[in-house]
Amino acid sequence: MKEALSGKTAIVTGASSGIGYETAAALAGAGAAVVIQARRADRLEKLASQIVSGGGRVLVAAGDASKPADIDSLMERALDWTEGGAKVDIVVANAGRGLAGGILGSDESAWREIFELNVLGAAHLMRIAGKYMVERKGGDIVALGSVVGRNVSPFSGFYGSSKFAVGAIAEGLRREVCAQGVRVSLVMPGIVLSGFQDVAGYNEENFGKTTAQFGKLLDPQDIARGILWLLSLPAHVHVSEITIRPTGQNYP
Secondary structure (H helix, E strand, O other), X not given: OOOOOOXXXXXXXXXXXXXXXXXXXXXXXXXXXXXXXXXOHHHHHHHHHHHHHOOOOEEEOXXXXXXXXXXXXXXXXXXXXXXXXXXXXXXXXXXXXXXXOOOOOOOHHHHHHHHHHHHHHHHHHHHHHHHHHHHHOXXXXXXXXXXXXXXXXXXXXXXXXXXXXXXXXXXHHHHHHHHHOEEEEEEEEOOEOOOHHHHHOOOHHHHHHHHHHHOOOEOHHHHHHHHHHHHOOOOOOOOOEEEEOOOOOOOO
């Protein structure tokens, strides 16, 4: 797939770590010019150096994916940067965070932040990308959901509700834009080991003991490979949903 995305430009949010980091690296490795966004500019610069050293093209656009103004600026910068005419072919709405606990036990003070980032920020990015791609009669929007958005767990109920919403928004957008040649895909990872768990408040008691039974868990590169695969399919072929779990994960 080294040249599968040659000549295309991709935006990836939440690119400073985890799935976003590996997805941006994978798309660059497949020939795409990538625009990377996250709040932690130093980590974006590390990723940019990695991409450039591999012969790729990258634009660092630090910003907050929960803020509409930063999202609008991200699209504007991407279009200004693109060579040979302004175009963005791929948008990966990856930025998000988790929250340990169900509706009764999770930290209510974090609820608003979760929805502003995971749902409202993602929806705004998908909206502006969708409008732009409809005008161009083509493009790919990839939204990162979660298996707990489809199979809501009592151990992550509020976070799961945010990913349930992302899945609904992605499907609604798909139906709205597919006739214009725009593909909208929902990617639902199972358990992926990354910095996500620390930020969400998971530990050995509420995470490690439960997941030990599943065997080898996923790493962010596993999800990035899945995203690259669906983006590399012919334009008339659309994988609108993909679930990627560790082989041994029986729930959720």
